[in-house]
Amino acid sequence: MTVDKLALADLNFAEMCRGISRNVGGRVLEVDGLVMWSGAHPSPALINGLIRTRDTRPPADEIFDLADRWFAEVGHMYSVHVRVGKDDDLEAAARERGLKRMLDLPVMVYEGPLPDFTVPDGYTIAPVTDAAGVRDVEEAVAVPFDMPEEVASVLSRPEAVLSPFTGAVVARDRDGRPVAAAWTMVSHGVAGIGLVGTLEHARGRGLGAAVTWAVMRAGYEMGATRAALQASPMGHPVYLRMGFRDVGSYRIFADTAGH
Structure with a gap:
């Protein structure tokens, strides 16, 4: 049987957003393959959004009617994660409604055993187990991601990052300062990788x-047999060298007007 790698990545990404929202007291609504999540802040960046995990269901007009009502209940804007090539009707509706196109992100999957890897000289990598470690994750990734303060404030909460079937690692320099981090959530046999960032002064090492290898290992230890992520332009060539392969892409639109 052929495995639909993009479908598994979609389901894992939806679980990431679902889990983070629930863990910080947000809301989740699921209707016939549509997943919508609403966090603790009205920003459409990551913490309020939707994705459709079934092709053409529900129809685009129904999705936007429902999303407008549901997010309006709490006064939040939202993002729409369009699966390029699968959600043409959703993309057309987003453009027609004047939603702002934010960015395109390649979806990449890694399959197979994990290789041995080395930690660059002068650094250590350790798992995150407490609130102090979560703050280190936020410190290491907020600037590289140009993360809005409201998003960083949510992701710096331990309950958002440390929950069942999640793991995170932090790289620190000789002085114990965090310089890089990565996070994973395992679902559907996939270690979904996110929040991978390195501070500028520590790049190129x-x-x-x-x-990424370290947090993938944590995901495999929790039962994953493959890994998936959405790659930034800077990260994409790195992940290709690691053995990840493109399986699709997301085109993200944002309702910044509060339709």
Whole structure:
């Protein structure tokens, strides 16, 4: 049987958003393959959004009617994660409604056993187990991601990052300062990788790949047999060298007007 790698990545991403929202007291609504999540802040960036995990269901007009009502209940804007090539009707409706196109992100999957890897000299990589470690994750990734303060404030909460079937690692320099981090959530046999970032002064040393391998190992230890992520332009060539392969892409639109 052929495995639909993109479908598994979609389901894992939906679980990530679902889990983070629930863990910080947000809301989740699921209707016939549509997943919508609403966090603790009205920003459409990551913490309020929707994705459709079934092709053409529900129809685009129904999705937007429902999303407008549901997010309006709490006064939040939202993002729409369009699966390029699968959600043409959803993309057309987003453009027609004047939603702002934010960015395109390749969806990449890694399959197979994990190789041995080395930690660059002068650094250590350790799992995150407490609130202090979560703050280190936020410190290491907020600037590289140009993360809005409201998003960083949510992701710096331990309950958002440390929950069942999640794991995180932090790389620190000789002085114990966090310089890179990565996070994973395991579902559907997939270790979904996110929050991979390296501070600018520590780049070019292989830390991004090292924390990614380390957090993938944590995901495999929780039962994953493959890994998936959405790649930034900076990260994409790194992940290709690691053995990840493109399986699709997301085009993200944002309702910044509060339709």
